[in-house]
Amino acid sequence: MLVTGGSRGIGRAICLAFAQEGWRVGIHYRERREEAELTCAAVVSSGGEGALFQADIRSAEQVRTMIRAFLDRWDRLDVVVCNAGQAVSGLLIRHDPEQWRQVIETNLTGTFHCLQAAAAPMLRRRDGSIIVVGSYAADCGGTGQAAYAASKAGLLGLVRTAAREWGRSNIRLNIVYPGWHQTELVGSAMPDAAHLDDHLLGRSPRLEEVARTVVHLALRQDVSGQIWNLDSRPV
Structure with a gap:
């Protein structure tokens, strides 16, 4: 893998x-x-x-x-x-066009390249699983996240289309929303515990649990074209 x-x-x-x-x-x-x-x-x-x-x-x-x-x-x-993936922060009205291009090319076009290249050997074997790490921002947007949210929203259409086209060849494609994690990609945008009111459990998911869920989903033989939100925010 x-x-x-x-x-x-x-x-x-x-x-x-x-x-x-x-x-x-x-x-x-x-x-x-x-x-x-x-x-x-x-x-x-x-x-x-x-x-x-x-x-x-x-x-x-x-x-x-x-x-x-x-x-x-x-x-x-x-x-x-x-x-x-790549993320930048900046209000839409002042968003740098070059930063917009870089985020879209990495998050959306880069995933397109990976799907195309990975599909070839999987289609020959008529078996394979692809998990795409998306974002809750694809559904709900986010202040200062225009490029990031747009790129992740584009993944929804890309993955659902690929799932339809390749499903008869037993290629399963799914998207996960991993939730907030204090990584370099998130940086200072990570909310503190007092600002997680939109999480029904009042907390972010544990990184290890997210990773184990990705493994579990990758091994499912009868699930494809789905979006899996891995924290407690309603979509």
Whole structure:
């Protein structure tokens, strides 16, 4: 299995959750090789087998090369978790067009490249599971999150379309909303406990629980085209 953006944060937690189940884990990174190596070492310590794969997912050719390298190493690709993402903050009226482009190209176009490249070997085998890490912002927006929310909303249409097109070939695609986690991607936007009133449980989900849920969902044989909100905010 392969996790994009697996060097840190939610991606690292997902890598470790699969490793604990004995999986061979491909850890994708773009620039942070040292952090990816730390994830790989933790994967091995957790009982899995790990390998690093570098690519800029904004490049279709680099993504195709990454998938070929994965198949050269392990011959088959059963699960892909599309987790790599980028976020910026800024009110819509002052949003920098270049930042908008970078977020859309990473979160939406990058996922498009990953789906295309991963689907080819899965369609040949008529089996595979793809989990896309989305965001609650796709449904509800967020102040200062125009590019991020728009990119994540675009994933809804992309994944639902792919699920329809590939379902008869037994390719399952689902989206998860992982909730708030104090990662570098979130930065200072992370709300404190006093500002989680929209969470029915009054708290953010535990990262380990989110990661275990991704593993569970990836292994479901009869679930596809669904959106799974992993915290307690009503959608």
